[in-house]
Amino acid sequence: MLVEEKPANRRLYKTGKDSTDFSKSSTKVAMWCRARHRIICLPQPSAICGNARARVSNLVSQVHAGSSKGQVEFLNWLRNRGENDACSKITVGMTMHGRSLLAARSIQAGECMLRVTRELMITPDMLPEEVTQMLPKDTSDWARLALFILAEQHAGQKSAWAPYMSCLPRIGSIHSTVFWKKEELAMLRQSSLYHETMQRRAVIRAEYAAVQSALQDCRHIFGDSVSHLHFKHAYVTVCSRAWGIEALHTLALVPFVDFLNHDSSCRTLLSYDEEKGFAEVVADRDYVAGEQVVISYGRLSNVTLALDFGFTVPHNPFDQVEIWMGLSRKDVLRTSKLKLLHSHDMHTLPKFDGSDSGGNSFSMQEVKSVIGRGKGIPHSLRAFARIICASSSPAKHDGRLARRPLKDKIKEAQAMSLLLARIETLIEEHVAAFLALQIGSSSQFPGCVQSLRREMTEAVLGGELRILRSAAAWLNHHSTPLTVLND
């Protein structure tokens, strides 16, 4: 059987469009759930809510209530703006996850913990008009909010948002893989996170280039020079804190709400009430006074958490792994197989030069049961494997049929074996990367930043390995003619 390997630089294959398309595709990816006029808002760029059990360790003993000068100033500023419903039950403090929100008194599940008004939200249209006029039309909302932050930070104490701006992360304190050194990122080569990070960097670079004239002509707003690092830091700050507010058709920074840390077991989301014009957070559990209050950023894998937010969670129930499958150039049936794939909406990605790569990337999740139906391994991936394995020119309707197990059990077993071989190769590569990480002496990762990034790498590779092994166990069981599934 002939299988084409993943192209060396998948970034160019992933969208087949220029890098600035990230912002548009992320807008599409973002999801909101509507309940009457109340709309659930989700952090962007990311996805939906989660309910699995893997709690953030929010030990009360590690919590320090809000006493720092900056935090007191921030809370006073919030009250002066009339946002009393924000902080009547909640206060600001520090935990092992940085600035955090804490219950100021006991809170019951189902209770509204905090409420903030529309006026507190920072949206991209709040950039000064003279800056907006200088921006290319397709400047993303992320870039616009990044420029807003840079402008307000330049204004310093004169900014109406100064107490909030001073609470935003400092340069060097966000651990998104976008900021990792070459040798740190190299540890992640086996993961899709590596390519996604390169892609994100390219997007930020392109957006930085596109806003140059605004930065240069509005020095009175931004200061004499905004370096690429400053812009990138502001951009990633937005990625790690902004929410998509569908009712307002916008991305928004929501001060105070963005001090909430993520817990993958939490079912609490931010919702926006269109009629009353406020956003609120309702508790999904009881909290005792002083305990850290958490929210869900969505059902996010460690790859997304590491890229967008700069952290990972252990045993993340929403982990995924990307698998590349492609038709070989040497396959004599390649053209007819490609035609068949395309006629059944099974896309193959274009290469940088516009030609067809003959393959695609598939997201796989953990397969929970070896003897079950293999939920977690996408049907489209299995169909792709069946089509790769076809040894005669497939009939027109075969694409649809390929989504079901083949009637010929030997052929079905061959297709599943092909998939298994691909997954076993990935397992070997992941194990080798994992071993290299273990062997790497601590002198290679001297400081706490390095050891944190090493832990993040372990969480990403470990999660992917867990999924790959679960799929291999299922495929091992279903890749002989005796055990293949019947539809």
Ligand SMILES: C[S@@+](CC[C@H](N)C(=O)[O-])C[C@H]1O[C@@H](n2cnc3c(N)ncnc32)[C@H](O)[C@@H]1O
């Ligand atoms: C929306 S902000 C939350 C407030 C943040 N802790 C702060 O200091 O401003 C998101 C950032 O909080 C941190 N964070 C949130 N949840 C976390 C978690 N479960 N584990 C580790 N860090 C977390 C990460 O640094 C992330 O980029």
